[in-house]
Amino acid sequence: MSLRAFGLAAAFVALMPVAAWAHGPTRQKYIDTIEINAPADKVWAVVGNFSDMSWNPMFAKTEAKGGNDVGATRDLISGSGSKIVQKLVKYDATKMALQYEVMEIDVKLLPVSGYESWLTVTPDGSKSKVEWKGKFYRAFVNNDPPPELNDDAALAAVTIEYRKGLEALKAKIEGGK
Amino acid sequence: MLKLRTVLKRAAAASVAALCLLGAIASARAEAPAGAGQTVDAEALVTNQGSDSLSFVDLATLKSVAEIKIGGKPAGIAVSADGAKAFVTSPEGKFLTVVDVKSRTVERRIAVDGGPLGVAANPVSGEVYVADWYSKTLTALDPITGAVRGRVEVGSSPSGLAVTADGALLLSADRDSDQVSIVDVASLKAITAIPVGKRPFGITLDPSGARAFTANVGSDDVTVVDLKTRKAVGRVPAGRLPYAIAFAGEKGFVTNQSGGTVTVFDATTLAVEKTIEVGDTPEGIAADASGRYIYVACWFANTLDRIDVATLTVTGQATVGDAPRAFGNFLVQAPAGK
Secondary structure, X not given: OOOOOOOOXXXXXXHOOOOOOOOOOOOEEEEEEEEEOOOHHHHHHHHOOOOOOOOOOOOOEEEEEOOOOOXXXXXXXXXXXXXXXXXXXXXXXXXXXXXXXXXXXXXXXXXEEEEEEEEEEXXXXXXXXXXXXXXXXXXXXXXXXXXXXXXXXXXXXXHHHHHHXXXXXXXXXXXXX | OHHHHHHHHHHHHHHHHHHHHHHHHHHHOOOOOOOOOOOXXXXXXXXXXXXXXXXXXXXXXXXXXXXEEOOOOOOEEEEOOOOOEEEEEEOOOOEEEEEEOOOOEEEEEEEOOOOEEEEEEOOOOOOEEEEEOXXXXXXXXXXXXXXXXXXXXXXXOEEEEEEOOOOOEEEEEEHHHOEEEEEEOOOOEEEEEEEOOOOEEEEEEOOOOOEEEEEEOOOOEEEEEEOOOOEEEEEEEOOOOEEEEEEEOOEEEEEEOOOOEEEEEEOOOOOEEEEEEOOOOEEEEEEOOOOOEEEEEEOOOOEEEEEEOOOOEEEEEEXXXXXXXXXXXXXXXXXXXX
């Protein structure tokens, strides 16, 4: 499928595979971290299970293929039925780190394109630190984007997803579920 | 091969001696203002798109020694052949900034339309070329007066630029046309377009100047173009989302943005020799004139990593500003033989 230089309607962007953008709009990065009162391997058991992203409140359902093998994919479906498809590109159980990229995205969920993300768990004594970082472009890849698809909208959405996701992860693990 | 290694070792020894001497001179004159005729130490000028700035990294110590505000989300960079000026593109601000390297000051800003990203300096005439990502054109301008000599239409999303050593030809990687355009500098006319891999982004001439290599972000590989026959003659598989290429020690080095690695290949046989882990999201890459080191700007890690060419390992890094890209020729080389 050929990449177009001028992404137009949001629906069109939703159908595009991950954009191999090296430039056009400015790429953004975002990092969020949280400390969880649990040993690292317990946290990794949740975060490192690529087949299940139910700890992320953005999604109601995960449909996954391929387990934790590089190339595995997961369809993440929100309560309203919107979908994001992710592919696992790196997995290191020893370092407790995984990296995935987004293959398809409904910009109603996250107005981004060319999105890749890392989740890393680091032991901190009997506790753990989880770092979630991502790089992405706004959803509208041409000049003069509409406000809901511009750089600020992209960053705001990722900021909210990471914060809510990490807090939910912490609550889930510390709550002993 | 042995002979080459010996030559490289001797050159490296001379370079180290030269760098030490220059380092001593630099600290001695730290209090005095730089005057005409004084040499500049080897430095890397790193565009930091996130902090809107330009970092000056001293390569003898591998430390950032200055950071100046540029604005407009700087990304592309070219250094004049004499190392005196740097030309920085700001795609969001839509301007080209001319920086005086010695005094580390902004001399002027020249407005350029659309999305200026790729930039190159003519090594013979000093003319500067800026690629407009959105309008499919390259602009030739005088960096002192800002006067535009002319524009040439090339393919879609022209990205990386390269100029032949004789100053006669200008090449652009036309990312969304999957081609390299060759432009006659004197007439500013496009001579031909050569199909390469998918989404060529960075383009670099090899040290002989006989071939151009493109980093193809869409096909995760490198295309080799013969400039005499003007045809693609080879391909090197790279990592995920390659960005740019540099040459040292008869090897090519290509940054793989999503792999977090640099792929090393034999520049003649095109065989992949090694994949080196570097900082997160490596992008701009350049070779030190001595051939001893390769420098890589790591966008997510906010570092400039140094690869030792002899051992093909990362032997140091400097912390720079946020989101460094250094897309283009970003090294100010130490003068030889000092």
